[in-house]
Amino acid sequence: MGYTLCVLGCGTMGIAILSGVIDSLDVHSRVPVVLHKWESHTPGTTTPVGLPDASTPTRFIACVSRAKSAAKLRTVFDGLGSLGKNTEIVASQNVDAVKQSDVVLLCCKPQLAHSILSESGLYEALEGKLLISILAGVTISQLTNWVHPRTKVIRAMPNTPCKIREGMTVVSTISASNDMEVDHAIILKIFSSIGRCRFLEEKHFDACTALSGSGPAFACIFLEAMADGGVMMGLPRAEALELAAQTLQGAARMVLQAGAHPAQIKDSVTTPGGCTIAGLLALEDGRVRSTIARGIQIATERASELGQPAKKQ
Ligand SMILES: NC(=O)C1=CN([C@@H]2O[C@H](COP(=O)(O)OP(=O)(O)OC[C@H]3O[C@@H](n4cnc5c(N)ncnc54)[C@H](OP(=O)(O)O)[C@@H]3O)[C@@H](O)[C@H]2O)C=CC1
Numbered sequence: 614m615g616y617t618l619c620v621l622g623c624g625t626m627g628i629a630i631l632s633g634v635i636d637s638l639d640v641h642s643r644v645p646v647v648l649h650k651w652e653s654h655t656p657g658t659t660t661p662v663g664l665p666d667a668s669t670p671t672r673f674i675a676c677v678s679r680a681k682s683a684a685k686l687r688t689v690f691d692g693l694g695s696l697g698k699n700t701e702i703v704a705s706q707n708v709d710a711v712k713q714s715d716v717v718l719l720c721c722k723p724q725l726a727h728s729i730l731s732e733s734g735l736y737e738a739l740e741g742k743l744l745i746s747i748l749a750g751v752t753i754s755q756l757t758n759w760v761h762p763r764t765k766v767i768r769a770m771p772n773t774p775c776k777i778r779e780g781m782t783v784v785s786t787i788s789a790s791n792d793m794e795v796d797h798a799i800i801l802k803i804f805s806s807i808g809r810c811r812f813l814e815e816k817h818f819d820a821c822t823a824l825s826g827s828g829p830a831f832a833c834i835f836l837e838a839m840a841d842g843g844v845m846m847g848l849p850r851a852e853a854l855e856l857a858a859q860t861l862q863g864a865a866r867m868v869l870q871a872g873a874h875p876a877q878i879k880d881s882v883t884t885p886g887g888c889t890i891a892g893l894l895a896l897e898d899g900r901v902r903s904t905i906a907r908g909i910q911i912a913t914e915r916a917s918e919l920g921q922p923a924k925k926q
């Protein structure tokens with residue numbers, strides 16, 4: 614069983630998704646199983662290695678346009694031990710790659726989508742297949758107009774932490790088709806193996822693009838600024854970065870795993886008359902909350918423009 618997954622436009626995000634998925638397959642066949650420290654694990658237990666089911670991708674084709682990018686990808690996937698085993702890299706062979714595939718993950722730049730999908734032969738090659746677009750700002754309705762009527766189009770908005778299987782992906786499907794049950798299983802298998810996956814209506818996609826798609830960049834600005842503060846006060850750079858990153862991860866996990874409200878976590882840290890409230894007031898003086906929230910607003914507005922014909926892109 615299993616199927617072939619083609620990544621059409623395998624750059625930053627294509628690599629992140631593919632390497633996360635390949636790693637997840639590897640983990641499922643590793644003995645003994647390696648789990649995160651917060652998961653229950655009986656030492657010495659093993660994971661049963663079963664045959665892949667119909668929703669598991671077992672062969673991968675990564676497509677790029679330039680030979681130089683293909684060479685870079687070969688190094689990446691060789692390093693993961695998958696090159697020549699279950700992963701092929703091709704340059705300028707989109708139609709042939711799509712013909713050989715069952716599911717196509719469209720990961721090119723939004724402004725290239727129309728021309729890539731209009732290449733002679735691609736329309737036919739995509740007939741009856743599942744096309745998952747991760748493009749910011751390009752709607753299901755636009756994509757549907759560019760492909761064969763029997764191509765099943767869905768949108769997904771993942772983020773770069775998919776690479777380490779800590780991604781956040783939002784998925785939108787437009788309508789049920791005969792195969793939709795299988796398609797849901799396929800979608801969940803891909804994106805749940807590389808992080809969290811949630812289905813939402815397409816009307817929310819630009820906000821999701823800004824919040825979780827662009828989010829790692831915003832989070833890293835905050836992380837870097839926290840570390841800079843530590844360095845300003847004499848901490849070595851490496852330790853300051855470790856403290857900042859682990860602290861942000863810990864706080865985020867308290868929200869995600871323990872179900873704590875962010876305000877509750879903040880209040881529990883804030884001793885009356887202590888140093889936390891002194892720091893919080895300084896942050897509020899800099900309008901930190903509205904600045905961050907406005908950043909998401911502006912990014913959402915920009916995301917909505919990305920699929921439109923070129924203006925000032
Ligand atoms: N970066 C991010 O964090 C996120 C990005 N996205 C979305 O993902 C998409 C990709 O972004 P990102 O990965 O950053 O972009 P990249 O520029 O890193 O990757 C784009 C890829 O498309 C390839 N490509 C270009 N032209 C063709 C073609 N004619 N046929 C096949 N492949 C082609 C490029 O190959 P070559 O180098 O050979 O030209 C490159 O590998 C965008 O639409 C973006 O909106 C979504 C969520 C997060």
Ligand SMILES: O=C(O)[C@@H]1CCC=N1
Nearest residue numbers: 749822823826827919
């Ligand atoms: O900046 C961008 O346009 C893409 C979409 C989300 C993250 N990166």
